[in-house]
Amino acid sequence: MINIPESIVREVRDNAANGDRNGRLTPTILNYIYDAKLFKVFVPEQLNGLMLPLPDALRVFEQAARVDGSFGWLVTIGSGGGFFSATLPPAQARELFGGTNAVVAGSGHANGIARPVEGGYLVSGQWKYCSGSTYASLFTANCRIEGLEGEETIIRSFAFLPDQVNIIQDWNSFGLKGTESHSISVDNAYVPSDRTFDIMDNPNYDDPIFRYPFMPFAQTSFAAVSLGICRHFAEEARSFAEEKREEWSRSRSQRMEGLLRxxxxxxxxxxxxxxxxxxxxxxxxxxxxxxxxxxEQQQLEVGTISQRLAKSTLAYAHMIFPLLGMAVLMEDNAINAIWRDLHTVTQHSVLVPG
Known part of the structure; x- marks a missing residue:
């Protein structure tokens, strides 16, 4: 089990207090993530990864999100990119995922057009919500292959190097401000055929995670993040109440009892x-x-409990937040920031029943 050291917890939380202004991880935090291989949870050991089973990985995501929402989200999303280490051609996987600082940012939406040329493709497009965009060593995105009119649309995934990508700094959410989930674009970028892949192809490594269905993978991952954020919310709420104990005992003696209950x-x-x-x-x-x-029944069961967990974290926050008074309405209050992070994570479509 990975245990995040207290010095990193303090660094992450201190940095998060400035998240509205800075919106990025410090070099100390990034170096810890690299050294602990938290972006390589699903990268094979042959490529210098951890290759954890899914249940163990989810506890890592929860623990990271309990430290801070943005930190947990970036660890979770960065880890998810490890899937592509098994679908890229092996030589490219070794080159792109073998390094200590390897981490993917990208999008699953097919918002690009790829025109076949000798040896590869010329790609143009723009994609939103690419978390970790400013430090990614690799970007991935889906594109429609340009072909003859009337042919069936073919979608393929492409890997771009950082110098091919323009980062459009447009992430302005009210929560998860430190995730740098900006848009990216490429303009007529050349991608050789061996830096393209189809995530539906048979994986080049045998670990079960590479055959696990995508939807329950995403649902469980994001549910674990919401759980970690909620537990941080609970810790801060109790700490806040202790700070207010003397004041409340004089003015509203039953307020503390009601909150603790x-x-x-x-x-x-x-x-x-x-x-x-x-x-x-x-x-x-x-x-x-x-x-x-x-x-299908198991996938439904996993999806249902993941959505139920996300809903329960929101219910927790909605019950406790009004009991904490006016101070938590201020955006520079830690509880306010955690509340916003929780609502941002649980807004993701895979956690919303429908």
Missing amino acids: ALGEQDASLKAVADQFYETVERTWTSFGTNGEMT
Whole structure:
């Protein structure tokens, strides 16, 4: 199990306090992530990765998000890019993922056009929400292959080097401000054929994660982030209440009792859902490893508990936030920032039933 040292926790949280202005990780934080291989959770050991089982990885994501929402999101998204280490041709995978600082930013939307030329493609396009854009060593994005009119549309994934990419600094969300989830664009960029891939092809490595269906992978990953953020929210709410204990005992003696009672009730409710979440993931992951496939019923079960967990984290925040008074309405208050991070994560489409 990865344990994030207290010195890094302090550095991340101090940096997050300036997140509205800086909106990026410090060199110290990035170097820790590289050294601990937190961006390489799903990269094979042959490429200097950790290659953790999914249930273990989710606990890493939760722990990182408990430190700070943006930090947890970047670890989770950066790790997800490790999928492509198994779908790129092996020589390119070794070159692009073998380095200590290897990390992917990109998009799954097919917003680019790729024109076939000798040896590869010329690609142009623009993609939104590319988390970790300013320090990525590699960018990936989906494109439509330009072809004869009337032919079936073909979508393929492309890997771009940083010097081919223009970063459009347009990430202006009210939460997860430190994720640098900017748009990227490329203009007539040449990509050789061996830096393209199809994520539906058979993986070049045998680990089960590379055959795991994408939707439950995304749902469980983001649900774990929402859980970590919510647990940070709970810690800060209790700390805030302790700071206010003397003041409230003079002016509103029952306020502390009511808040602590509500926190206890919400803790119990969240724990029950979180325990069910991890039990479901671990059970279906074991079944997947044994059978080599995940049934539709299992995918539905995993998706349902992931969405339920995300909903429970929001319910926790919505119950406790109004009990904390006016101070938490200020955007420079830590609880306010955590509240905004939680709402940003749970807004992701894979966590919203529909």
